[in-house]
Amino acid sequence: MTSAGRFAPSPSGELHVGNLRTAILAWLFAKSSSRSFLLRVEDLDRARSGAEAEQLRDLQAVGVNWDAAVVRQTERAALYDDAIARLTAEGRTYECFCTRREIQEAPSAPHAPQGAYPGTCLRLSHAEREIRRASRPASIRLRSDTAEWAVEDQLHGTFVGMVDDFVLRRNDGVTAYNLAVVVDDAAQGIDQVVRGDDLLPSTPRQAYLATLLGLPAPEYAHVPLVVNHAGARLAKRDGAVTLGDLAAVGIPAQRVRDLILESLGLPAGTLRDALSEFDPKKLPKTPWVWKNPQA
Incomplete structure (x- = not known):
């Protein structure tokens, strides 16, 4: 490739x-x-x-x-749908019905990094999900099994950042950036990502997701x-x-x-x-x- x-x-x-x-x-x-x-x-x-x-x-x-x-x-919607379907088949996703305000006002999960999703919808019962679906469409979140991930950056060295149960597909049906960028880079054979250093904090999430999908993480340089x-x-x-x-x-x-x-x-x-x-x-x-x- x-x-x-x-x-x-x-x-x-x-x-x-x-x-x-x-x-x-x-x-x-x-x-x-x-x-x-x-x-x-x-x-x-x-x-x-x-x-x-x-x-x-x-x-x-x-x-x-x-x-x-x-x-x-x-x-490229079919590629994103396939990635989410694979993660779902492995039990790595769940529906989330939270609004931004609810997330901001919810207490953080114990030992969770600052700003991490608090896991409000993680353990909803089938009945609770049915009730919430009737009033609000769901987003799809990743069920993460780590709180942080390390990446190597050509300019910043080792960077360890937060990984929470981040959104893969929004509740309006639009694929989230963190999923799309991982799938696209792998599909195009992109093994070097150079971008602004304001995007460095989100990179551990993307590198972690790549490993779950069996995809190679690219080399990074955040300028x-x-x-x-x-x-x-x-x-x-x-x-x-x-x-x-x-x-x-x-x-x-x-x-x-x-x-x-x-x-x-x-x-x-x-x-x-x-x-x-x-x-x-x-x-x-x-x-x-x-x-x-x-x-």
Whole structure:
């Protein structure tokens, strides 16, 4: 099977500089390790009309290309259904009828990590489930047999994080991210995942789930984010942070690409030029503070 890295945006709007920087890093990681580079659109529940085309255009504008046809999660429901069916057949799932408010207000289970699902619906009787189904559709949760899991990250080293009875399918029928990403990566032969370090806390859940499904966990590299002047994760409300907005004030895509490469300690120019100088060990360990450049 193909050895590959990937970038997997959600088509909820235009990519901003932080997203583009992560995409460039994912491309550099993949190509520097002789992997293919794939693009997956994670459109299960956050798609905005036209956003996918905008994102693909902007990725190409900064030099990010991919080696196979784009894959979309909405085309892969059968794979997710099969994974949940397998877990259910092994007794590893259960129905949950809790609302977010009920989970927040419920007392934590003894010795459970902070923020873990308290197990409210874990031991409902058949009769209790029947009653609750009449008033509220159920989500499907994993029946976890561990409270934590360790993963190795190329930039962070060993990271131990919480694993609780997390949701596999929401009560509106949409497959949860933690399941979809595991199934998709394995199905596409992706053995390297480069993404923002805000996603590191959820990675142990995904690696644990991969082992339950008999799938190999990929290599991980969680890279620093781009932040605004206040240190918060960059967002569209921070001004001209998308290629479209920057172009409107005279900053072309090539200039944005060069700024991103310079923030990584790499020479300006094409991504192929930067590839010869790329070394993960030399990457900055702290977030990049975005300052709008002058035209």
